[in-house]
Amino acid sequence: MAEQNLIEQAESKQPQLLQHFIHLVTTNQLSHAYLFSGLPGCGKRAVAQVVAMRLFCQNPDADGMPCGHCAECGRILAGDNPDVVTVEPDGQRIKVDQVRYIKDEFAKSPVEGSTKVFIIEGAETLTTNAANGLLKFIEEPVANRVIFLLTTNKSMMLATILSRTQIVEFPALTAKAFAETLRQHQISENQIPLLDGLTNSLDEAKQLVADDWLANCQHELSRWFSQLAKHDDMAFVTVQTGLMPLAHDRDHQAVILDAIILLWQDTLQTKYLSDAAQSGFPELQTTMAKMTQSLTRNQLLKILTAVLDTKKALAGNMNIQSILETLTLQILADMKQNV
Ligand SMILES: [Zn+2]
Numbered sequence: 001m002a003e004q005n006l007i008e009q010a011e012s013k014q015p016q017l018l019q020h021f022i023h024l025v026t027t028n029q030l031s032h033a034y035l036f037s038g039l040p041g042c043g044k045r046a047v048a049q050v051v052a053m054r055l056f057c058q059n060p061d062a063d064g065m066p067c068g069h070c071a072e073c074g075r076i077l078a079g080d081n082p083d084v085v086t087v088e089p090d091g092q093r094i095k096v097d098q099v100r101y102i103k104d105e106f107a108k109s110p111v112e113g114s115t116k117v118f119i120i121e122g123a124e125t126l127t128t129n130a131a132n133g134l135l136k137f138i139e140e141p142v143a144n145r146v147i148f149l150l151t152t153n154k155s156m157m158l159a160t161i162l163s164r165t166q167i168v169e170f171p172a173l174t175a176k177a178f179a180e181t182l183r184q185h186q187i188s189e190n191q192i193p194l195l196d197g198l199t200n201s202l203d204e205a206k207q208l209v210a211d212d213w214l215a216n217c218q219h220e221l222s223r224w225f226s227q228l229a230k231h232d233d234m235a236f237v238t239v240q241t242g243l244m245p246l247a248h249d250r251d252h253q254a255v256i257l258d259a260i261i262l263l264w265q266d267t268l269q270t271k272y273l274s275d276a277a278q279s280g281f282p283e284l285q286t287t288m289a290k291m292t293q294s295l296t297r298n299q300l301l302k303i304l305t306a307v308l309d310t311k312k313a314l315a316g317n318m319n320i321q322s323i324l325e326t327l328t329l330q331i332l333a334d335m336k337q338n339v
Contacts, residue, residue: 004081005051006049006050006068006077006134006206006243007044007045007053007066008048010043010046010047010049010175012043012177012255013042013043013046013181014043014046014047014049014170014171014178017047017168017170017194017215017270018050020053021047021050021141022050022051022054022063022064022065023064024053024072024082024300025051025054025064025130025254026060026064028124028239030051030146030147031141031146031147031166032138032141032142032146032147033138033146033147033149033164034147034148034149034160034166034167034168035149035150035151035155035157035162035164035165035167035168036048036147036149036151036155036168037151037152037167037169037170038149038152038169038170038171038172039167039170039172039173039200039201039202039203040152040199040202040203040204041173041199041202041203041281042170042173042179042200042202043170043173043180044170045121045150046120046123047170048058048117048128048148048150049076049119050065050066050084050117051148052081052084052117052119053066053072053073053076053077054066054083055079055113055117055146056072056073056075056076056083056113056116057070057071057072057073057285058070058071059097061275070180072113074196075173082117082166083110083111083112083113083115083116083117084103084111084116084117085101085102085116085117085118085119085121086118086120086121087101087102087118087119087120087121088120088121088260088297089121089122090181092118093116093122093125093126093127093137094122094123094125094126094130096127096130096309099126099130099133099134101132102118102120103105103134105118105186106118106137106145106147109144112274114144115144115145116145116146117146117147117148118145118146118147118148119148119150120147120148120149120150121149121150122150122151123149123150123156123157123161124132124151124152124153124156124157128158130159131157131158131160131161132160135160135164138161138164138165139164143320147165149161149165149256150338152203154167158182171215173200174195174201178195178196179192179193179196179254180202180244181197181202182195182196182202182205185202185205186301187205187206187209187254188209188213188215188284189217190218191214191218192198192261193278193279193280193282194214194218194259194280194281195208195209195214196280197258197259197280198255198258198259198262198279198280208255208322213246213252215305216246217243217246217255217256217259218259218280218281219242219258220238220242220243220246220285221243221256221260221263221281222281222283223238223242224238224239224242224243224328225281225287226284226287226320227261228291228328228332228335229287229290229291229330231332231335231336233332235328235331235332236325236328236332238330239321239324240321240325241327242303242322243256243324244320244324245262247320247321247324250314253314253320254311254314256309256320257311257314257323258311259280259309260307260310261280261308261310261311262280263280264300264303264304264307265304266279266281266284266288267291267292268287268300268301269294270288270292271292271297271300277317297300299334299335299337303330303331303334303335306327306330306331307331307336310323310324311328313326327331
């Protein structure tokens with residue numbers, strides 16, 4: 001992630017929250033303890049850091065945003081301002097010595113400026129003891145201290161922390177901002193629309209593309225769909241040979257079904273929307289267009305209903321292979337019948 005783009009990142013990911021916090025700073029209303037809660041990659045850290053920059057910036061612009069260029073902004077970007085204390089989990093957790101460091105720093109007065117800012121990522125990984133240790137700093141406002149606790153899993157936070165911080169829920173990224181984030185993490189362009197349909201979490205997206213799982217899934221689903229388009233019974237075999245090896249656990253099974261739903265939603269859009277959103281399966285555009293010409297609206301809706309029902313079947317603990325096989329036979333039958 002290019003650091004010089006931090007302000008742009010915060011602006012593109014969370015424009016409203018950023019504006020809100022800049023307003024709090026410029027009007028001197030910033031509180032002393034916040035819990036930023038939201039999915040990985042949704043801009044929690046970027047917003048906290050830009051707020052820190054704003055507190056120290058020598059030349060904020062007319063909108064109240066930090067300039068991003070002055071010495072103070074530069075030091076924060078470089079992680080080189082002793083009054084901006086940033087901590088992230090060392091491995092699975094925030095370790096005891098990291099907590100000690102936070103406490104020590106909290107007890108010290110600001111070195112140069114008038115404020116000290118604490119940004120603690122992965123706050124849910126604090127042990128109960130550590131979190132309780134931080135409580136007394138959170139409980140009573142200390143002059144010139146601002147603490148931002150960042151979490152992707154609010155449900156793991158202690159109730160005592162939740163009740164003493166201002167909780168700020170970060171909304172999921174817009175499709176555009178999520179796509180931009182995926183690009184920054186070198187995710188292939190032809191996987192971005194599908195990922196956008198499947199998740200809004202950067203971490204989950206990374207897991208899905210790992211070991212080419214998503215690419216293989218896209219490939220096998222395209223094969224399956226093309227076979228269905230030709231009324232080819234081989235689609236049934238593709239379930240066993242192509243899709244089943246990808247369905248190795250419950251999470252991946254659910255993603256396959258979600259991708260199938262997107263596939264048929266895209267097909268329906270191809271039929272009814274001239275300017276369809278970018279498809280998760282760009283290579284199937286021609287096949288989809290052809291298929292929709294040969295199917296009636298009722299046939300398509302019947303298929304889509306069957307596709308949506310697969311999620312209920314999975315939730316009802318039905319075996320994924322029989323779900324996919326039943327669906328394949330159902331679609332082949334629906335395509336033959338002119339309803
Ligand atoms: Zn500046």
